Amino acid sequence: MDFTKPETVLNLDNIRQALVRMEDTIVFDLIERSQFYSSPSVYEINKFQIEGFQDLSFLDWALLQMEKVHSQIRRYEAPDESPFFPKAILPPILPPINYPKLLANYSDEINVNNEIKKFYVEEIVPQVSCKIGDQQENLGSVSTCDIECLQAISRRIHFGKFVAEVKYQNDKENYIRLIKARDVKGIEDSITNSVVEGKILERLIIKGEGYGIDPSLRYSQNPQSKVKPEVIAKLYKDWIIPLTKKVEIDYLLRRLEDEDAELVKSVV
Amino acid sequence: MDFTKPETVLNLDNIRQALVRMEDTIVFDLIERSQFYSSPSVYEINKFQIEGFQDLSFLDWALLQMEKVHSQIRRYEAPDESPFFPKAILPPILPPINYPKLLANYSDEINVNNEIKKFYVEEIVPQVSCKIGDQQENLGSVSTCDIECLQAISRRIHFGKFVAEVKYQNDKENYIRLIKARDVKGIEDSITNSVVEGKILERLIIKGEGYGIDPSLRYSQNPQSKVKPEVIAKLYKDWIIPLTKKVEIDYLLRRLEDEDAELVKSVV
Numbered sequence: 001m002d003f004t005k006p007e008t009v010l011n012l013d014n015i016r017q018a019l020v021r022m023e024d025t026i027v028f029d030l031i032e033r034s035q036f037y038s039s040p041s042v043y044e045i046n047k048f049q050i051e052g053f054q055d056l057s058f059l060d061w062a063l064l065q066m067e068k069v070h071s072q073i074r075r076y077e078a079p080d081e082s083p084f085f086p087k088a089i090l091p092p093i094l095p096p097i098n099y100p101k102l103l104a105n106y107s108d109e110i111n112v113n114n115e116i117k118k119f120y121v122e123e124i125v126p127q128v129s130c131k132i133g134d135q136q137e138n139l140g141s142v143s144t145c146d147i148e149c150l151q152a153i154s155r156r157i158h159f160g161k162f163v164a165e166v167k168y169q170n171d172k173e174n175y176i177r178l179i180k181a182r183d184v185k186g187i188e189d190s191i192t193n194s195v196v197e198g199k200i201l202e203r204l205i206i207k208g209e210g211y212g213i214d215p216s217l218r219y220s221q222n223p224q225s226k227v228k229p230e231v232i233a234k235l236y237k238d239w240i241i242p243l244t245k246k247v248e249i250d251y252l253l254r255r256l257e258d259e260d261a262e263l264v265k266s267v268v
Numbered sequence: 269m270d271f272t273k274p275e276t277v278l279n280l281d282n283i284r285q286a287l288v289r290m291e292d293t294i295v296f297d298l299i300e301r302s303q304f305y306s307s308p309s310v311y312e313i314n315k316f317q318i319e320g321f322q323d324l325s326f327l328d329w330a331l332l333q334m335e336k337v338h339s340q341i342r343r344y345e346a347p348d349e350s351p352f353f354p355k356a357i358l359p360p361i362l363p364p365i366n367y368p369k370l371l372a373n374y375s376d377e378i379n380v381n382n383e384i385k386k387f388y389v390e391e392i393v394p395q396v397s398c399k400i401g402d403q404q405e406n407l408g409s410v411s412t413c414d415i416e417c418l419q420a421i422s423r424r425i426h427f428g429k430f431v432a433e434v435k436y437q438n439d440k441e442n443y444i445r446l447i448k449a450r451d452v453k454g455i456e457d458s459i460t461n462s463v464v465e466g467k468i469l470e471r472l473i474i475k476g477e478g479y480g481i482d483p484s485l486r487y488s489q490n491p492q493s494k495v496k497p498e499v500i501a502k503l504y505k506d507w508i509i510p511l512t513k514k515v516e517i518d519y520l521l522r523r524l525e526d527e528d529a530e531l532v533k534s535v536v
Contacts, residue, residue, distance in 0.1 A: 003405055021303070024482065028296040035289070050361050061361070062341055069333040073326075073408035093318050093329070097405045137271055137365045140341035203484045210483030214292065216471045218478075 003079055006100050010166050015159065016196075020203070022156045027207050029152050030128050030235075031226045033145040036138050038129040042146070043121045059121075062143040063150070064088050079103055082158045084113045084150070103161050103251075104258035110161060110250050112243055116154050119239045120146070127231045157240060160247035167191060167248075168255055176267040179256050184249060191248050197241055204236055205229040271347055274368050278434050283427065284464075290424045291472060295479050297420050298396050298503075299494045301413040304406050306397040310414070311389045327389070330411040331418065332356050347371055350426045352381045352418070371429050371519075372526035378429060378518050380511055384422050387507045388414070395499045425508060428515035435459060435516075436523055444535040447524050452517060459516050465509055472504055473497040 001018045002008050009015075041047050042059050050061055064085045067076075071089035075081050079102050083089050086108075125146070126132065167190065168175045178186045208229025217223050256264050269286050270276050277283075309315050310327050318329055332353045335344075339357035343349050347370050351357055354376075393414070394400065435458070436443045446454045476497025485491050524532050 002403070020482070025300065028300070028479075032293060032296070048362055058341075058362070062337070065337040065340070066334075069330070069337060070408070070412070072333070073330055073411060074405075075408055075412075078405065094316055094326070094407065099405070135270075137342075137346065137367070139362065140338070140343050143341060144338070144343075206484045207482070210486075211296075211479055214288070214475070215478030216474045 001080075003099055003102065004097070006102055009102055009162060010169065012163070012166050015162050015166065019156065019159060022152065022159070023200075023204060023207060024211070025152045026149070026156060027204070027211050027227075027232060029145065029149040030124075030232060031212055033125075033142075033149055034128050034130055034226045036129060036142045036145065037135045038126050038132045039134050039139055039142045041134045041136075042139055042142050043125070058139065059143050059146055060085075062140075063147050066147050079107070080155055080159060080162070082108070082111050082113060082154055084117065084154070086111070103165055104255055106254055106257055107161050107251065110158070110247055110254075112157060112247055112250075113150075113154055115243060116157060116239075117150060119243075120150055120153065123239065124149075124231075124235055128227050153240060157243045158247055160244040161251050163244075164191065164248040164251040164255075168252060172263075173267055175252060176256065176259070176264055179253060180264070180267070182253070184253070187249050187252050188245065191245060191252075200241070201233045201237055204233045208232045269348075271367055271370065272365070274370055277370055277430060278437065280431070280434050283430050283434065287424065287427060288471070290420065290427070291468075291475060292479070293420045294417070294424060295472070295475050295495075295500060297413065297417040298392075298500060299480055301393075301410075301417055302396050302398055302494045304397060304410045304413065305403045306394050306400045307402050307407060307410045309402045309404075310407055310410050311393070326407065327411050327414055328353075330408075331415050334415050347375070348423055348427060348430070350376070350379050350381060350422055352385065352422070354379070371433055372523055374522055374525055375429050375519065378426070378515055378522075380425060380515055381418075381422055383511060384425060384507075385418060387511075388418055388421065391507065392417075392499075392503055396495050421508060425511045426515055428512040429519050431512075432459065432516040432519040432523075436520060440531075441535055443520060444524065444527070444532055447521060448532070448535070450521070452521070455517050455520050456513060459513060459520075468509070469501045469505055472501045476500040 001014060043057050045055060045057050048058050050058075053061055056064075067083050067085050068088055068090050070076070071083065072091070072093050074092040074094050074097065076083050076089050077092060077097055077099070079099060171190075174190070175187070178190065206229075208227060208231075209225055212225030212227050212229065213223045269282060311325050313323060313325050316326050318326075321329055324332075335351050335353050336356055336358050338344070339351065340359070340361050342360040342362050342365065344351050344354075344357050345360065345365055345367070347367060439458075442458070443455070446458065474497075476495060476499075477493055480493030480495050480497065481491045
């Protein structure tokens with residue numbers, strides 16, 4: 001997807017293709033995480049004494065350092081990336097990219113990363129890790145895998161902004177009416193496609209098996225997938241899909257802030 | 269693999285299992301890299317003006333920053349990790365792990381990362397990237413994927429030290445004789461197993477197809493793998509396997525530096 005070309009980004013077919021490709025990344029990242037223990041020490045607030053760093057976990061420390069580096073290589077200039085620690089980001093060392101306007105002005109303010117971190121740590125880690133408990137020498141590796149997972153899931157969920165923007169552009173009058181009426185239920189219905197959602201879950205089961213089982217062992221007795229495919233489907237069903245919808249709804253509810261006042265007034 | 273337990277690490281079956289698992293990581297990482305252009309700007313020395321940073325590429329800058337963070341989370345304390353910029357590493361923020369002695373004293377000095385970076389940039393990138401050329405807005409993403417690939421390949425190749433150590437332990441007299449005679453050919457023959465090498469290449473073709481093709485599209489017409497499986501097999505055949513052997517040979521040639529002098533003398 002080329003974010004310098006609005007016509008390629010604000011196109012539902014291209015967005016869907018990008019979302020399907022992101023599933024592969026998320027499945028790969030969960031498989032990598034599954035090599036390690038659940039490692040509660042990584043997530044416990046103030047578990048380690050780190051100078052100048054309080055009320056946060058070791059994962060937070062590692063994620064924050066990583067975001068500092070990534071901000072310097074322009075990660076958070078891209079409209080599809082949302083930092084977990086927006087206050088920590090640094091100016092890029094590369095010349096800036098002049099992205100065209102793709103999303104509404106306030107779009108950076110729609111950020112559900114805290115909710116993502118919470119469900120990831122509480123719900124996903126215990127289900128994808130190979131064993132419950134700590135393994136001291138792997139805490140760094142665990143945090144590195146977690147950062148990959150979190151960034152991939154965050155990108156997937158915040159991509160909802162593009163979905164919302166396209167739907168808004170394609171049916172402005174209807175949305176202006178719903179937004180003016182603060183009709184959350186109506187907005188939710190308009191962005192929900194149960195058939196597509198069902199297909200996502202089916203595809204994730206197939207990908208979980210396809211990528212999680214060593215294909216050279218496929219015909220051996222009882223090959224085990226590194227991460228249970230049902231866990232991946234459930235992650236989407238219970239968290240990724242609902243949070244994507246929340247992003248879409250939050251984005252749409254504010255959409256009139258960045259709309260022509262005359263047009264808004266004209267819709268009754 | 270538990271590096272705090274020498275008996276689990278210095279065991280050829282366990283090492284082989286770890287090497288097979290690393291293939292998955294390398295294939296995943298190459299597939300992720302294949303989303304982007306070849307991006308020569310990332311690798312060109314002094315392409316970008318970065319304060320206090322000369323005669324290096326943008327990739328070097330990003331890799332060095334990442335290694336600083338990773339060193340602080342203890343990555344380079346682990347005996348299976350080798351930094352690309354050993355001079356840049358920082359003290360860990362976590363308490364140190366007291367790893368038992370697994371490898372010879374000088375093992376950190378065996379480091380082929382410069383050779384790895386060279387073949388990766390020159391030979392692998394043009395073959396796995398989706399298109400030749402630069403795409404300005406993705407230079408950061410490219411460097412992030414490259415770092416993952418480089419670290420995974422580096423770990424795989426330097427794992428040769430464990431293979432060499434086990435082989436040495438299992439047949440000390442023979443190796444002491446070969447090393448004293450500086451018989452590089454004899455050492456190389458003793459560590460080469462053509463049958464195992466052939467199986468690795470076969471397995472990589474299967475993994476390249478298994479992980480590179482979206483399994484939900486497997487029965488559609490002419491599904492394309494994201495990275496050509498033959499490219500992955502060739503990467504192993506031409507670079508990873510020979511460089512692993514170089515690491516093993518370099519490690520073994522110095523092995524008597526860390527051996528009982530009486531024993532060395534007694535072997536004739």
